[in-house]
Amino acid sequence: MSSGHDMSGAARAAVPAGDDGRSRLSHGRRIVAALAVTQTIGYGALYYAFSVFLIPMTADLHATGPQVAAAFTLAVLTTAACAPLVGRLLDAHGGRVPMSAGSVLATLALLAWSQVSSLPQLYGVLAAIGVASALVLYEPAFAVIVAWFDGPEAGRRANALLAVTIVAGFASSIFLPLSGMLVQRYGWRMALVVLAVIYGACAVPLHALVLRRRHTAAVKPARRGEPVRAVARTRPFRLLVLAFTAHSGAVATIAVLLVTYLIRLGHPPAFAATVAGLLGVLSVTGRLVTTTLRRRWPAAPVAAAVFVLQGAGAALLPLAGRTPAGAIGCVLAFGAGFGVGTITLPHLLAERYGTAAYAGLSGRVALFSVANRAAAPLGAIALAQVAGYGTVMAVVAGACALAAGALLAYHRA
The missing domain is CATH 1.20.1250.20 (MFS general substrate transporter like domains)
Known part of the structure; x- marks a missing residue:
C-alpha cells in the first residue's frame, strides 16, 4: 500500500508549481472531446462492424461461419497479448505517438481487410487490427486521461472518463446500422474502405494534434x-x-x-x-x-x-x-x-x-x-x-x- 502512496505522491510533486491550471484544464477538455470521438469511431469500425461483415465475408471467401468468426477471436486475443507492452510504451512516451501510430495502422489494416481473398489473409489482417486496437481503444485512452487529470485536477478524472465512455457507448448504435447500410448499398469490401477513410480522417489528426503529455519530472527509463x-x-x-x-x-x-x-x-x-x-x-x-x-x-x-x-x-x-x-x-x-x-x-x-x-x-x-x-x-x-x-x-x-x-x-x- 505504501508503494502506491509513494507513486501517487511523486506524480503530484512532479507538477510544476507555476503551471497554468486554467490552460491545462482547457486542453484537458479538448483531449476528452477528441478521445470521445476517436473511441466511438474506433469501436464502431474496429470492433462492432465485424458482425455486419460476417455473413457476406463467409460467402465471398467460401468459408464457414466459425472459420471467419475465429478471425475476430484472434484479433481480441492479439489485443490482450499486446496490452502489457503498449502499457509500458504509454508510461514511457505518453499517448500521442502510440495512439497516432495505432490510428495509422488501423486505417491501413481496414483498407487491407477490404482486399482479402483467403482465410490466411483475413487472419493476418485481423491480427493487425488487434495490434491497432491495443494502441487506440479504451486502455490507452484511459491512460491518457488518467495521466492528464492528475494532481490538482484529479477530482475531474471521473467525469472525464465518464464523458468518453458515455459518448463511445453509442458506437454500436451508430456503426451497426451504418455498416449494414454500406454493405447493402456498396458491398462489404467498399464498406470497409469507407470506414477506413472515416476512421483515418478523424483519428489520425485528433491523436497527433490534440493529445499531449503533461510536463512532469523525468523518470529514468531503466526504472519504469x-x-x-x-x-x-x-x-x-x-x-x-x-x-x-x-x-x-x-x-x-x-x-x-x-x-x-x-x-x-x-x-x-x-x-x-x-x-x-x-x-x-x-x-x-x-x-x-x-x-x-x-x-x-x-x-x-x-x-x-x-x-x-x-x-x-x-x-x-x-x-x-x-x-x-x-x-x-x-x-x-x-x-x-x-x-x-x-x-x-x-x-x-x-x-x-x-x-x-x-x-x-x-x-x-x-x-x-x-x-x-x-x-x-x-x-x-x-x-x-x-x-x-x-x-x-x-x-x-x-x-x-x-x-x-x-x-x-x-x-x-
Missing part, C-alpha cells in the same frame, strides 16, 4: 518497469486482476448468448433482439449511477454491489425469463453493470497506485481480462451444448459473485 513488476506481485493487484477478468468473461458471455437464449426460452426473435439492445442503453445508465454513488461511497464496494445485482439477474433468467416481464427484469438487472467495470478499474488503479505507472498496470490487467472476453463466450457455447443454457447462466452468476468478492477483498486489503 520496476513499480509495475513490484505491484503485480502484491495480493491487492492480483485481486483486481481476478475481479475484472471474471467480470469481463461474464459480460462477454451475456453479450454473445443473450439473444439466442431468450429465443430458446420461447420469445420471438424481434423481442429477444430488442431486449438485448437494452444492454447498450443500460451501460450508459450504469456508468452514470456508479459515478454518482462513488462520490459518497468507495468505488470497490459500489462496483461489487452492482456485480452482485448482475449475478442475480443472470441466475434468475432461467426461472423468470420465460415471461416478457421476467426477461426484461433480469436483463435490466444484468445491464445495470454492463459498463461499470470499464470506468471502475481506472479509478481503482489510480487511487491506490498513482499515475506514474498506470498504463503498465492497466496493461497487466487487460492481458487477462481482454483474453477472457474472447475466450469465455466460446467456452459458454461449448458448455451450453453439453449442459444447457441454464448451466451457463449459473456460471455467469458465479463469475459475477467471484468478481464482487474479489473487489471487497481488495477494498479491505
